[in-house]
Amino acid sequence: MKNIGLYFGTFNPIHIGHLIIANHMVEYSDLDEIWMVVTPHNPFKKKNSLLDNHHRLDMVYLATEEYEKIQPSDIEFRLPQPNYTINTLAHISEKHPNYTFSLIMGEDNLKSLHKWKNYEAILEDYNVYVYPRVSEGIVENQFxxxxxxxxxxxxxxxxxxxxxRNAIKEEKNCKPLLPFxxxxxxxxxxxxxK
Known part of the structure; x- marks a missing residue:
């Protein structure tokens, strides 16, 4: 049974950091593939700051096309908004019963996991793979x-x-931070x- 890591994000835009983490997770853990799940609306972010869904999905396709084990996913585009991770996990698990799904998140998100809708159910049924974030320090909590x-x-x-986004607005060269x-x-x- 394939073990799929779900890497959620608005990817506004996707950058080399996302790819480095996704590639590392699939190469150095027991995950077989990473699905980059483009989030149409994160309940904690203002929707008006996001590019249209199809533009962000197109960028994820462009960024991942050369990575065999990393795939874009628009699964959340067809779910009621605003959506919550527990709903997506239930939907995707039902749609793909022959796969095992796990979450990928940064240490900063782990700190607030206890605020997520039905986080206990997530931890009961799914594994969570956490990558470190320097600015957040080590998480010392119930998890x-x-x-x-x-x-x-x-x-x-x-x-x-x-x-x-800020660098582009300020007309700085940020080409090295993005897949070409x-x-x-x-x-x-x-x-x-603008």
């Missing part, structure tokens, strides 16, 4: 020794989509310039 939480010693990448085809797409579409 420290949880049997479903697996810390992966992934490279620490301090690149953010917010930083990239994503940078080209953003440049040709004049995204994030």
């Amino acid at each position: 420290k020794n949880h049997k479903k939480i697996h810390r992966v010693d992934a490279p620490i990448v301090e690149v953010s989509s917010t930083m990239i 085809k994503v940078w080209k797409y953003i440049d040709e579409m004049n995204f994030y310039k």
Whole structure:
């Protein structure tokens, strides 16, 4: 049975940090594939700051097309909004009964996991793979020794989509922080310039 890691994000835009983490997770854990789940609306983010769903999905396709074990997913586009992770997990598990699904998240998200809708059910039925974040420090909470939480010693990448959007707005060269085809797409579409 394939073990699929679900890496949720608005990917506004997807950048090299996302790819480094996804690739490390699939190469250095027991995950067989990573699905980059493009989130149409994160309940904790303002919707008006997001590019249209199809543009963010297109960028994830462009960024992952050369990675055999990393796939884009628009599964949440067809679910009621705003959506919650527990709903997506139930839907995707029902749709793909021959796969095992796990969550991938940064240590910063682990700190707030107890605020997620039905987080207890998530931890009962799904494994969570956590990558470190320098700015957040070590999580010392109720999840420290949880049997479903697996810390992966992934490279620490301090690149953010917010930083990239701001750099583009300020007319800075951020080409090294983006997969080339994503940078080209953003440049040709004049995204994030205002």
